[in-house]
Amino acid sequence: MIRIRMHVEGPPMSRVPTSKDVARVAGVSQPTVSRALAGHPQVSPATRDRVRKVAEELGYVPLESGRALRRGRTRRIAVVASPDDLLDPCQPQLVVPLHQALTAAGYRTTLLAEAADTAVLAQVTDGSVDGVVLAAHSGSTVPRRLAASGVPHVLVNRLAPADGHPSCGADHRQGAAEIASVVAGLGHTEVALVLGPRRMRTSLDREAGFRGVLAGVRAVRTRVLRGGYDHATGVAAAQALLGAARRPTAILCASDTIALGVLHEARMRGVDVPGEVTVTGYDDVPMAGLEPYALTTVRHDPGRMAAEAVRLLLAQIGTDAPAAPESVVLPADVVLRGTHGPPRA
């Protein structure tokens, strides 16, 4: 590691200008500065222009803390993600579309990805944010306590828990059930599930969907492997499954990244997909649709989910009356591509 130090001469370093400074220079009262810059219609065009010019020259920007204190709102929203979600770089991110939707609505984004509930709670109940988007897998007390504190919030990527929190999610249980039906309908009887971590609600939902269907089909034998939502899990699972004495004829994965890992390991071993084994994913990440994979999977729409969540959140903030909490359930649809087929006769 190389360190470089550069010499700079001390700058004049004057104080950061306030509206008072602008007022003095422009020859008006301080509140007039505020009104002029806020574009109040009652300010005469002449003074408005003069004030704006002076503000520009001095490089004046209204201090956010002052505004927030006075107004009681910050136009800032916290996005609470779990550290895990953030770390896994190859799953459909919610944080980015959430940030975009918030930015579009004129809100700033404060990112929170801490483990401790209390740390999170302290940072969203101190008036520093106008609302909270909970994208974390918290089966935690945070939503309850937010409601108690009267902080507007929305749960995202979670089905309506019916306990009074607004939420937006995709019906992963149904999506998983659908693709399991497709696979079962093809006649597969030796089926393997490769699932994500138990603490993630989305993984549990998908598992429930898979199992709900497969348990109802006579003669289907199901085995289950568990790991992360990641590629390495898929590779490891495929090594175990494809090397086993009784190979499964279909491998249903809880995420596309897992499925891609399975696919790659299958190709490494010269196992034909879908000739010898059917592989399905979940999420429809961009890579899944590309030529070399053509993964059969389940599509949902994180962008739309984010937009709906933001809509639900802002609806609470706009009105003082906390209208009945609304929940939005988005569909999850099977996308048939090239990695499924009937079991080898």
Added chain:
Amino acid sequence: MIRIRMHVEGPPMSRVPTSKDVARVAGVSQPTVSRALAGHPQVSPATRDRVRKVAEELGYVPLESGRALRRGRTRRIAVVASPDDLLDPCQPQLVVPLHQALTAAGYRTTLLAEAADTAVLAQVTDGSVDGVVLAAHSGSTVPRRLAASGVPHVLVNRLAPADGHPSCGADHRQGAAEIASVVAGLGHTEVALVLGPRRMRTSLDREAGFRGVLAGVRAVRTRVLRGGYDHATGVAAAQALLGAARRPTAILCASDTIALGVLHEARMRGVDVPGEVTVTGYDDVPMAGLEPYALTTVRHDPGRMAAEAVRLLLAQIGTDAPAAPESVVLPADVVLRGTHGPPRA
């Protein structure tokens, strides 16, 4: 899409408590509440405990706007990323390690990923953040204007531009030069470069490193393809290159995701790697090291880069004297795995 509305009865909805409320209930003056909760040693244990108990009961949390206004600091740092970086989910992210480093240091993270310089500037010069981490590819005016406003900042993932901004980056030019030397040393003469977008500084650095070496080797013919930093670019590039009349014997990619795309297309076509063609990546993303790829690439350390950047930033904030801006250059090292070899005789 299904919408669900739930009925809730209007809660009592009392005002959010302030230190004044706590003071009244605890029977002390309002500043004593502040001192008690801040843990000032002069407060008697008895009143400290009483105040804390009341605060707890009322659910009092000091309002952040009030603190910030009074103290002149927010303990908040803005991370400015480019929307592109955020959107591409499969490249080594800086945002996550930056967030972690900031959290560890007791700072909150405000995420900014807007296109317009003016929008960014407005949000970081209004006193809402104590400092700025610039992770964006901005060849923009933002750093200059931040310096002019006296806002502490640090450039990250960029080599020291020697114009007085503290910065932290990896020497991608050197890393690229090194891997190009390896490939040239193997005797390759038909070399293709698959690069990222021109507007990204990291891509330009890597290009310069590649070209600097290859131009100096007699008899090397270089062709260049350009696209995004993503998988699809690699797939498309490989289609073009491997289908060409005169195939390259080595393909140097500006990112691992590109290289993985190339690898997959090569396997689809039954082109042996590294027997028929050498493929190298850049970044050493987790997937690159996995068995089925074993990609020869260049490693650098985004986590360490983030940590160093945060260190440099906080150093400016702690001290009033703006010490000489320091820059840190981290190494980028070749990782030899299984996708390189001599050209086929």
Added chain:
DNA sequence: TTGTAAGCGTTATCAT
């Protein structure tokens, strides 16, 4: 050890 007073910079109310 604790209370009183002041002030951070802004916006809103009320005069004029």
Added chain:
DNA sequence: ATGATAACGCTTACAA
């Protein structure tokens, strides 16, 4: 159309 005044909630200096 604009100025004077107040208040948002907090921390600090000073007084007691």
